Amino acid sequence: MDRFQLGIEIALSVLLLVTIFYSLYLGRALSVLRRDRGQLDALISSLQSSSAQAQSGIDHLRQTTELVGRALGKTVESGKSLKRDLAMLCDRSETLAQQLESLLPAGRVAAKAAPRVEEAPEETSFRSALRLRPDEVRTMKPSGSKSAAERELLRALRQKQG
Numbered sequence: 001m002d003r004f005q006l007g008i009e010i011a012l013s014v015l016l017l018v019t020i021f022y023s024l025y026l027g028r029a030l031s032v033l034r035r036d037r038g039q040l041d042a043l044i045s046s047l048q049s050s051s052a053q054a055q056s057g058i059d060h061l062r063q064t065t066e067l068v069g070r071a072l073g074k075t076v077e078s079g080k081s082l083k084r085d086l087a088m089l090c091d092r093s094e095t096l097a098q099q100l101e102s103l104l105p106a107g108r109v110a111a112k113a114a115p116r117v118e119e120a121p122e123e124t125s126f127r128s129a130l131r132l133r134p135d136e137v138r139t140m141k142p143s144g145s146k147s148a149a150e151r152e153l154l155r156a157l158r159q160k161q162g
Helices: 002-113 121-130 134-139 148-161
Strands: none
Touching: 002 148
8 A cells, every 4th residue: 555655645745746836826826916906996996987978968068959959949939920921911911912913904094094193202202112122122111101001011021032
């Protein structure tokens, strides 16, 4: 048994040497992990601060978007109201234009048959407004002697031209 005992002791010595070298390797790996742990903690803290800044930016963006959305909604509603008003004015102006067109042929026949009569000043300005360029229509001032329909037509013409 002496040889058997010697073989077991040699085997245990070899295993002990392997264990010692393996423990040295693990010690080095643990020291590297400890050294890198500080860097990992710094990385985690910078990641947390970046995440907090991103969340703050998202909240700010959300608030800004809501404000702009409300303002845009008001602008759209105002635009819809103006569109309805313009459509109504256009309809009225078309109706007045049709009435004027129906009166023009009868007026031409009567003008040829009758001697030339001096027109009233408001009729002259109304007729001249129909021949004005767009920039002249914008600068025209409505006179107090015009009828409501004439003033409305002139206003519609100014808006249509402008």
